[in-house]
Amino acid sequence: MPNPLLLPEIVASVIDNVHLVPDLLNCACVNRMWSVAALKKLYRGSLNDMQFRTPDIGSLNCLFVASRERFARNMSFVKHLLLSPDAIALDQIGRTNIVCHEKCRPLRHRKHAKLLLQPQGSGLTSLVVPYKMKGQDWSTISDLLFTPTIEYLAIDSFYCALVMNGASYSQGSIIPTRVKFSNLKALIIYKPDGGPGIYELCQMLRCCDLQFFHLEETAHSRADRMSRYDLAEVLLCLRQHQNLETLALIVPHCSPPLESTRVEEQVNPWPRLKALYLAERPQEWLELLPTLDELQILNLLDLGPRSSTINQTVLGNIAKCRNLRAIDLNIRDLDNVEALLEIARGCPLLQKFRVKDVRFSGEPCLGEDLFLDLLRALPHLEFLDLDAKFQMDGEKLRELVHHCPRLVVLDLRYTQLHLSLDTMIGLHPFRQLETMMFAHIYFEDLPRLQSDAILTIATLWRRIFPRLRDVRCHSDPPYTMEDDWSEESEADNDGMSDDDDTSLSSISDFVANSDGQKCEQYTLRRKLWRVLGYGKALDINHKIIYMWQTNLEIKTIGWPVVPLAAFSDPEAYSTSTRCGW
Numbered sequence: 001m002p003n004p005l006l007l008p009e010i011v012a013s014v015i016d017n018v019h020l021v022p023d024l025l026n027c028a029c030v031n032r033m034w035s036v037a038a039l040k041k042l043y044r045g046s047l048n049d050m051q052f053r054t055p056d057i058g059s060l061n062c063l064f065v066a067s068r069e070r071f072a073r074n075m076s077f078v079k080h081l082l083l084s085p086d087a088i089a090l091d092q093i094g095r096t097n098i099v100c101h102e103k104c105r106p107l108r109h110r111k112h113a114k115l116l117l118q119p120q121g122s123g124l125t126s127l128v129v130p131y132k133m134k135g136q137d138w139s140t141i142s143d144l145l146f147t148p149t150i151e152y153l154a155i156d157s158f159y160c161a162l163v164m165n166g167a168s169y170s171q172g173s174i175i176p177t178r179v180k181f182s183n184l185k186a187l188i189i190y191k192p193d194g195g196p197g198i199y200e201l202c203q204m205l206r207c208c209d210l211q212f213f214h215l216e217e218t219a220h221s222r223a224d225r226m227s228r229y230d231l232a233e234v235l236l237c238l239r240q241h242q243n244l245e246t247l248a249l250i251v252p253h254c255s256p257p258l259e260s261t262r263v264e265e266q267v268n269p270w271p272r273l274k275a276l277y278l279a280e281r282p283q284e285w286l287e288l289l290p291t292l293d294e295l296q297i298l299n300l301l302d303l304g305p306r307s308s309t310i311n312q313t314v315l316g317n318i319a320k321c322r323n324l325r326a327i328d329l330n331i332r333d334l335d336n337v338e339a340l341l342e343i344a345r346g347c348p349l350l351q352k353f354r355v356k357d358v359r360f361s362g363e364p365c366l367g368e369d370l371f372l373d374l375l376r377a378l379p380h381l382e383f384l385d386l387d388a389k390f391q392m393d394g395e396k397l398r399e400l401v402h403h404c405p406r407l408v409v410l411d412l413r414y415t416q417l418h419l420s421l422d423t424m425i426g427l428h429p430f431r432q433l434e435t436m437m438f439a440h441i442y443f444e445d446l447p448r449l450q451s452d453a454i455l456t457i458a459t460l461w462r463r464i465f466p467r468l469r470d471v472r473c474h475s476d477p478p479y480t481m482e483d484d485w486s487e488e489s490e491a492d493n494d495g496m497s498d499d500d501d502t503s504l505s506s507i508s509d510f511v512a513n514s515d516g517q518k519c520e521q522y523t524l525r526r527k528l529w530r531v532l533g534y535g536k537a538l539d540i541n542h543k544i545i546y547m548w549q550t551n552l553e554i555k556t557i558g559w560p561v562v563p564l565a566a567f568s569d570p571e572a573y574s575t576s577t578r579c580g581w
Contacts, residue, residue, distance in 0.1 A: 015041055028042070045082060051575055082567075103135065104133065124149055142166035149183060157201065184208045187204070205240075213247055215249050244273060245274045252279060295324060297552070297557070299326070322346060322347060325349050354385035354386075398426075418442045429466055431466060435540070436471055454528060458528060469544065543573070
């Protein structure tokens, strides 16, 4: 009887179900068959999960120096190539340095650069070079930077000229520029600096037919920023892309999408647009919303204090987009909260509803009645982040799980949750919920609760929230002020008694001005979180939110909207708590 561990079908099935890099590395050590299968998955790359990113430049250098043959073989497995260092250095005042100082050894000679940029096999599907490589000589290899198989190209604006020059002159090739870009469907430009560089970007836009365009500016000073005139030139070129499905303009200003600003003359420039990401001052853009019949994702970011107030008319326009599945709004001093209910009722397919009511003074005005009405209007909701302030008891929590059983992310950071043992016993479980936040979580009948075993409470909690990986109280001290969530603390969980107050004195200074009840509640919460294992991965909340969002984008529009920050802090944009090889 053959060894099942040597059957290709068994090996392939196991590798398909391994989802962590350390486990895949262990699989690669079994034998040659396991090694090939594991390395294919490891080197394939990923567009959104930084755990499966291409090895950083330093690791590629090590592989290249150790064995040219192994380097060529492993590069042939790559589909999504990322050329980026392991970590980006900070400048003198703590800002991200937007230049890569690490040298990539394979790019020194053309024959080796070809192994990296044009690997054997079916070729690259995507290429991401988010930072300018300082000191890199591209003069003899610029034609290798872009290949006709690439569908997704994400580059620092510096590379626009190189890509265009390489496309118009390829050694030993007479492929027309437009033909070479025929497969390019997604273009992402990081750090556009305006001026002459805009010419190459516009030239590139005239040579392709895009479905996805993402422009992100990170200039630290006004002098380095892209001007409104430059952005207007880019938008004019984008008008020809009638198949555009995603438009992300992460820039500190937005030029009008059309020459005319009169509402009666507005027409839909992109009839297939499914996702729209805008930053500051989106007023003219939002007047186009009723014409965007296919729109499914709307994200209005807030990049600074000058964001304009979204008026009643614009909120009404959002409500007319009946195919919307995700709404992300940052609103200044929202006065008419009924407009949010109008959006919820007008967009019945919503899976994400995130509304941040940014106020310079006062508190959130969204209350209990509006919250309950929203729940009844959003049966498909998976992501709820709302600045609503009220007290949620067991009955309201029961309504939440009844009307929104698919919730994965719940953020009600101004709402207080009150629970009792009787309430917890009778609650239906949130079967999909992975992360949640409240202002406070209060356990009623505290003396009775403290007399019960903490593990009993934990058992009830796990039944209600079987998939929960992170819970936070917005008003509690940050995790850095608490005990170190180390393996030693984890080992103590099983033997911890109800009366164990180990290290609880460390919060005495923080709660010195609080009443005794709040201190007892905080102590109880912290004990419970320790037993449940929460708080060990400090950025787990961010990871869950990021992966939920990018998975929705991939499902809806084919590609994720990945911010430049993902490459300087890859661990925060990964499904794993440990990123890298």
